Amino acid sequence: MKLGFLTACLPQVPLERIAAWAAEHDYDALEVATWPATGSRDFEASHLDVASFTDRDAEQVRTLLDGHGLEISALAYYENNLHPDEKRRAEIAEHVRRNIDTAQLLGVPYVGTFIGRDPGRSVRENIELGNQVLPPLVEYAGERGVKLIIENCVMEGWHPDGYPGNLAYSPELWEWIFSLGFYLNYDPSHLMWLGIDPVEALRPYVDRIPHAQAKDAQLDPRARNRYGFFGKAAERDDPWDMGWWRYRVPGLGDVDWRSVVDTLYEGGFTGTLSVEHEDPVWGSDEEKVKQGLVIAHRTLRPLIVA
Template sequence: MRLGLLTACLPGESLADVAGWAGAHGYAALEVAAWPDRPGRDWEASHLDVESFDAAEAARVRGLLAEHDLELSAVAYYENNLHEDPAVREATHDHLRRCIDAAQLLGVGLVGTFVGRDVSRTVAENLRLAETVLPPLVEYAAARDVRLVIENCPMEGWHPDGYPANLAYSPELWGWLAGLGLWLNYDPSHLAWLGIDPVAALDAHADRVLHVQAKDVELHPAARNRYGVFGRVLDREPWTSGWWRYRVPGLGELDWGRLVDALRRAGYDGVVSVEHEDPVWSGTPGRIRQGLAVAERTLGPLLAA
């Protein structure tokens, strides 16, 4: 296993700057963010311009990573592929296809995304919708030797009431994902606040895991006793539950020794990619890098053991 990081945490930095820092600070891989460069969405990173990507740009990116002894673990575009607005949904699918094209040119076999949810429909209706609209994307990827890996994040902030809005949040759905030809980008942090043992979930589905994201979570059970698992209702703020928050690995509840051991027992030999969403170590590029350094100190020795 090798330690990587998702570049989305540094949206204002160039890919060259992120690669230079990562290669010098114990990282061996990058999961490269490829959101569209859109005004007013500064939190989305566009480290690959997949809309104009060609063989020359692919060679440049491969050379940049090689210069810093880094591999590319996946192209990252985590968006709502079941969005309730058909025009937005189709634009999302079109950009996802461009990410797949870029992955093919780069010689990396994985593109990370979400299933998503149409929040105007029931879960059952969404499952049927997904069974219609996702297989063509899976087929498009397969024709280019690329597989789609789905992060198991609930994306509760997309739902007006804070309910899961990415239909990959529960291990109950992972077999359904497999039936559609989708694979897992396994992130244990989401399972912990949902009350699911992340090791038990991994043991049951390890054969579907092609990529791993490393994020920790800080829980406050006393606040959960007031708000419930779905978080605060009155004066609700999207993405703020009132009783849990994400942290970098080593500063939350997860037992990373146990998790890495479970991955090793399962035969996983891919990248463990740090997804930095820690509000404590955020605000400036310098603080974000400090958080990434904490993650490397936590995970680096475990992955090397």
């Protein structure tokens, strides 16, 4: 098992500086963010321009990573592949394909994305839509020796009422996406607030989890007594603010990391555990984000066999 982090937490820092810092602070791998450079969302990061990536670019990136003793664990483009607007859905699918092409050039085995959802359709209707539009992406990846990995983030902010916006949030839905040929980029933080035991949910599916993300969640049951499971309603100005839980870096929330890592080992996991830093306490500027990554490292490194 290797320890890495998702570069999206440092959207304004070039990949060269991120790689140097990661190596200096004893990380093994980078999950590299590859959103288009549109600036449409604050958390989007574009550390590789996959839309115009060439063999020469691949050589330069490999030289950079090799020089720091790092590897790229996966490319990361988490978008709504069931977007209700067909034109936008096609744009997203095209960028997924460009990620796959870039992964092939770099010898990177995985591209991470979301299933997504059309919020105007029921879950069952979305599954029917997914059965139609998603298999070509899986086939495109497979032909190039790449696996598509789906993060189990709920993406509640994509739904007008805070309901699941990414149909990969439960083991029941994992089994559906596995049937389409996807793999899981397992993240225990999302299971915590759903009331799903992240260890028991993980145990049966490790063989379909080649890559995992390390993010923590801090729950506040007293606030849940006010807002309910679905979070703020009348008081929610920010679609991502549920009001009774928040993301934290590993070690500052309620995930039992010792049990999670042990279960991954027990199931034969040999991939990368990649820190996804979305902690509001250790955010807002580059130095605080890096301190958050240091905290995550201190939590996880002792659990990973050298």
